[in-house]
Amino acid sequence: MNVFREERNPMVNDTINILVAGLGGQGIIRASDIIADAAFRTGYDVKKSEIHGMSQRGGSVSSDVRFGSKVLSPMIPRGEAHFLVLCDLSQREVFWEYLRPEGKIISIENLGDAKLPHPKTLNTALLGFLSKFLQIPTEKWREAIEHAFPVKLVEINLAAFDIGAKQ
Amino acid sequence: MSTVSKFLLFGNEAIAHAARNAGVALGTGYPGTPSTEILECFADLGGHAQWAPNEKVALEVALGASFCGARTLVTMKHVGLNVAADPFFTAAYTGVDGGMVVVSADDPGMASSQNEQDNRHYAVAAGIPMLEPSDSQDAYDFTAAAIELSEKWYIPVLLRVTTRICHSKTIVRPRWLFPPVDAPRFRRDIKGRVMIPAYARPAHRKLRAKLSEIAEWSETSSLNRIHEGSRNLGIITSGVTYYHVREAAPEARVLKLGITHPLPIKLIRDFAESVDRCIVIEEGDPYLATHIRAAGLAVESKPEIFRFGELNVDRVRRILAMDTSPEPQPPPGKLPELCKGCPYRPVYDVLHKLDCIVSGDIGCYTLGVLPPYEAMDTCVCMGASIPVGLGMRHVLPPDQRKRVVSVIGDSTFIHTGIPGIVEMVYNPPPDGHVVIVLDNGTTAMTGQQEHPGTGRTLDHTPTKRVSIEEVARAIGVTQVHVVDPTRDAAGFEQLVDKCLNSRELCLIVARHYCILAAPSIKEFEKRTQQQFDYECVPGGTESHGE
Numbered sequence: 001m002n003v004f005r006e007e008r009n010p011m012v013n014d015t016i017n018i019l020v021a022g023l024g025g026q027g028i029i030r031a032s033d034i035i036a037d038a039a040f041r042t043g044y045d046v047k048k049s050e051i052h053g054m055s056q057r058g059g060s061v062s063s064d065v066r067f068g069s070k071v072l073s074p075m076i077p078r079g080e081a082h083f084l085v086l087c088d089l090s091q092r093e094v095f096w097e098y099l100r101p102e103g104k105i106i107s108i109e110n111l112g113d114a115k116l117p118h119p120k121t122l123n124t125a126l127l128g129f130l131s132k133f134l135q136i137p138t139e140k141w142r143e144a145i146e147h148a149f150p151v152k153l154v155e156i157n158l159a160a161f162d163i164g165a166k167q
Numbered sequence: 168m169s170t171v172s173k174f175l176l177f178g179n180e181a182i183a184h185a186a187r188n189a190g191v192a193l194g195t196g197y198p199g200t201p202s203t204e205i206l207e208c209f210a211d212l213g214g215h216a217q218w219a220p221n222e223k224v225a226l227e228v229a230l231g232a233s234f235c236g237a238r239t240l241v242t243m244k245h246v247g248l249n250v251a252a253d254p255f256f257t258a259a260y261t262g263v264d265g266g267m268v269v270v271s272a273d274d275p276g277m278a279s280s281q282n283e284q285d286n287r288h289y290a291v292a293a294g295i296p297m298l299e300p301s302d303s304q305d306a307y308d309f310t311a312a313a314i315e316l317s318e319k320w321y322i323p324v325l326l327r328v329t330t331r332i333c334h335s336k337t338i339v340r341p342r343w344l345f346p347p348v349d350a351p352r353f354r355r356d357i358k359g360r361v362m363i364p365a366y367a368r369p370a371h372r373k374l375r376a377k378l379s380e381i382a383e384w385s386e387t388s389s390l391n392r393i394h395e396g397s398r399n400l401g402i403i404t405s406g407v408t409y410y411h412v413r414e415a416a417p418e419a420r421v422l423k424l425g426i427t428h429p430l431p432i433k434l435i436r437d438f439a440e441s442v443d444r445c446i447v448i449e450e451g452d453p454y455l456a457t458h459i460r461a462a463g464l465a466v467e468s469k470p471e472i473f474r475f476g477e478l479n480v481d482r483v484r485r486i487l488a489m490d491t492s493p494e495p496q497p498p499p500g501k502l503p504e505l506c507k508g509c510p511y512r513p514v515y516d517v518l519h520k521l522d523c524i525v526s527g528d529i530g531c532y533t534l535g536v537l538p539p540y541e542a543m544d545t546c547v548c549m550g551a552s553i554p555v556g557l558g559m560r561h562v563l564p565p566d567q568r569k570r571v572v573s574v575i576g577d578s579t580f581i582h583t584g585i586p587g588i589v590e591m592v593y594n595p596p597p598d599g600h601v602v603i604v605l606d607n608g609t610t611a612m613t614g615q616q617e618h619p620g621t622g623r624t625l626d627h628t629p630t631k632r633v634s635i636e637e638v639a640r641a642i643g644v645t646q647v648h649v650v651d652p653t654r655d656a657a658g659f660e661q662l663v664d665k666c667l668n669s670r671e672l673c674l675i676v677a678r679h680y681c682i683l684a685a686p687s688i689k690e691f692e693k694r695t696q697q698q699f700d701y702e703c704v705p706g707g708t709e710s711h712g713e
Contacts, residue, residue, distance in 0.1 A: 023501060036336055040175040047302075048175075049335035051278040057534065060500025072414040074302070074335040074407065077480040078495065094498040 015068035016134065017076040020123075021095045022087030024058045027123035030148060031085065032063035034127055037144035039067035042136045049074035060094055083133065085126050106130050114163045121160030128164020138165075173340045178332035181303040181339050182240075182270060183208035185310035189345045192237035192265070193217070195225040197582065198613035199244030200279040201333035202272035206242050207616075210626050218616060218625045221549070221582040222247035226254045226269065233263035233323070234360060235351040238314055245273040245286045246548065250583065255323075256293045260370035261360050262321040262377075265348065266314035269295075270326045272333050275450045276477035279612075281529065281548065283475075285451035290325050290428035291458075294374050296381050297325040297428040298390060301409040303337040309425060311343040312390055320377045327427070329450065331407040331477065382429035390425030391434060400487075401442025403435060403459065403466065408450050408478050415483035427455065432462045439464050448486055450478045505534045510679035511605050513652040514574075515540035517660045521667070523572045524563075526556035528584075530576035531612045531681075532605050543574070550575070550583025553591060553602055560596030569598050569667055577606040578618040580635055585642075591672055592643040599645075599671040601663070604635055607681035608688055615684045627691045639674040646673040653679045 020032045029050060036048040050063035064076045081098045086107040099105065108122060110129045116122060124145065131141055145161060146154050176184065182205050186194060194209045194216040196202065210216035219225035222243040229239035243251060248271045255269065271289070274280040290297035298313050300306040306328065313324040358366045385391065400419040404412050409423045422438045424430070439445040439459075446467040447456040456468035469486045472494075478486075485494070505512055515535040518525055519542045527533055527543035528551060536543035545555050556573035563571065575584045584604075591600055610616040617623045622632025639647050646666065652659035659677070666673035680688055 024503065033336075036175060040338065045338060046175055047335060047337045049331055051330065051334065057503035057506055057531070058501070059503030060498070071337075072410045073480050074331060074337065074410065075479045077414075091500070094500045097495070097498065 015066050015071050017081045018065045018083045018085060018130070019062060019076055019081040019095060019098050020065065020085045020087070021060070021062040021091045023091070024061050026061070026087040027120065028061040028063055028087055031087070031123040031127055032065050034124070034141070034144045034148050035065045035130070036067070037147060038136050038140045039065070041140040041143055044068060045071045047071045047074040060091060062095060083130060085130055087123050087126065104133070111164060111167055114167060116163065117156045117159050121157055124157040125160040125164035128161040129167050131161070131165055173338050175336050176303045176339045177204065177334060177336050178300065178303045178306040178328055179204040179334070180208045181306040182310045182326070183212060183214070184339070184341060185307045185343065186240045186268070187212040187214050188341060188343065189266070189311055189314050190238055190348050191240045192351065193229060193232045194240040194242065195219050195228050196242035197222045197225055197247055198610050198616040199247050199272070200613055201274060201330045202242045202244045202270060203613045203616065204333070205240070205270060206625065209240065216625050218618060220619055222251040223254060226251040226258070229267055230254060230258050230263065232351070233265040233267040235264065235353055236349055237265040237351045238348055239265060239267045240270065241268070242270040243272070244280065245271055245284055246280060246282065248286055248289055250549065252289070255289070255295070257362055258323050259294045259374050260362055260367055263317060263323055264321065264354065265351070266317035267323040268310060268313045268317065268326050269323055270328060273327065273329045273451070275329055278330055281546065283451065285454060286327055287427060287454045288452070290327070294378055295323055295325045295428070296378070296426070297327050298425055299327050299405045299427045300332055300425070301406055301423065302332070302335070303339045305425065306332060307339050307341060308343065309390065311345070316381070320381055322377055329406055335407070378429050382431070385426040385429060385431040386433050388426060388431070391431055392423045392425070393438065394421040394423065396420035398441060399443050401438060401445040403438065403445065403447045403455060404449060405455065406450060408448055408483070411478055411480045411483045412448055414480045416487055424455065430455070430458055435459055435462070436464055439466055446487070448478070448483055502537060503534060504537060505531065506682050508682040510607055510653045510677070510682065511535060513656040513659065514603065514605060514677050515542040516656065517652070517663055518542040518572060518574070520660070521663060522570060524559065524567065524570045526552045526559065526571065526573045528552035528575040528579050530579055532574065532576055535574070549579055550587060553584055553587025556602070557587070557591055557594070557596055557600060560598065560600050565598060568596065571600065572663070572667070573600065573602045575602065575604055577604060577608065577620045577635060578610040580604050581619050581633060585638060588639055588642050588644060588674070595672055599669060599673065601666045602674045603663070604674065604676045606635060606676050606678040607684070609681050609684040611681045611684060615681070615687065623691060629695050636676050644674045645671040647676070648673070649676045649678060651679050652677050
């Protein structure tokens, strides 16, 4: 028989799971795009998944990003997220069940008294803080941010990222 | 940099890239989550893409092009295939010359849909071959394979994707090279293309013969794959579920079916016999399990509760354990709502205040059903608002029927609303009827796509505009009004009240740009210095009664 047979993969256990959550209009999808792109540029296998459609109408929005040597399902199983990036604290109750017991919540509370260049850059500032825990080089983050925004918004977002990374 | 180029793409983007690389001459469809971005991406890549007024028209335009040897791509969400079902079934008989790929983007779990129908049944019902990708790489490869398959057997192919394929990004290595396609030309084939009964009867037999050949081919096609594993557990699956399965049961031997119609029954039998326990795990209806069992194979299927909603790793673990205990409910989250500044808000204020019985339709404005308005009483499918409202008007007692209003959006009006207006004029209810067209100048729900009423094509190029008010007048609606309820809420309320009491056939176009789309619409208009003879330019309050 001609059927293609895949090699048996080694057990997959190095996948990092990041759930980004908030409300429509807070840049959730953009933030998850940047994480996925930075991981992709670093050379990881990456999957990212979310539900579109209602995202601009103020409802809860979340996006799953997974990266590692080999990612299988695009969706993070309940209780397996290493990081929950919250752009809106109101969503903590909605999504905390996805976090591992030892998982970390990343929110505005991690930014202390830091002053953001613009309230809308909260998402990139949180990515800056997140970046401290991930094996992704800074230049890959910068490339992903440069790629994600129109030219006039790149500087302000790089600045927000740096503020987050310095906390 | 690696010499092999690779991209991180949504499934929708992967389909568009493959179609572009394969020399697809025409992409057509109607916007619908989760399918919308396919044609937008295809256009961005330089492909010729068009929005059709509805999915039936889209499929027929593509069919005409494929009759002439052009490769075509037709995209729609699952419920769109209901609209396109008529040509879809008979296109299986006529066949095509140029490869034709029909994308049905299903929405298990109903993230943004009115039902979670499983369109795999359509492939069987129509006799159309079907491929189901599991990630973006598959979406790319299977689009290319669908074109090859379509051209080898001269038959349209259904590419069945789901929300998690369309809207997940995974890595894609483009790896297909297509020979150039011959230039389109007309080739007369009356017996093959004109489906009068005398020609359709042999065409049906020919179709069944093709499907037998395709079934034989699918037995050894590399689109079906086996992931080697323990012989204790064998899982048959397709689509994104394959990856949930691999994660939930890393030890299992897995048959990943890429071709899910016609099914490779010998391959499935060999697989089932190779393992101690064989279970079919699939999202949606027990489609694979039913057909595999009908072939006489004793495979396990998921418990009934897993017919509902999307699958994921947790749910696959439960299926494997045959665990039917109550599942943890997905987080409810915050419901979406009509945007602050949405021009539909004042309309629903009035409908709520006048205690109207509202026959609604599909779009952002369906959110008018939620508090504080709760101003929608029915919503079934695209275009249903007008006929359902008419049905109510025909049978309700006078005090109730006078409060019935049909509410429909601009894009939906063009899609399937117009036949409802014809019905209204042809079979008027005893006390007339009131239709409100919510015209925000865009297909807002799916992400601001153009439609024939905006006067711009898919890539925002100006074209002739279809005027909703002129269509209504031409069909014979007695009173046609064009107003801006955002500018004059009180005047709008008076007008609705007057229409409800007029006992005439009334159509009110409530026109004001979508708050989210307005900046881009103004930009498009400025860029092209486009000027329409709008009866009510956005912001105006002019009213035309007759």
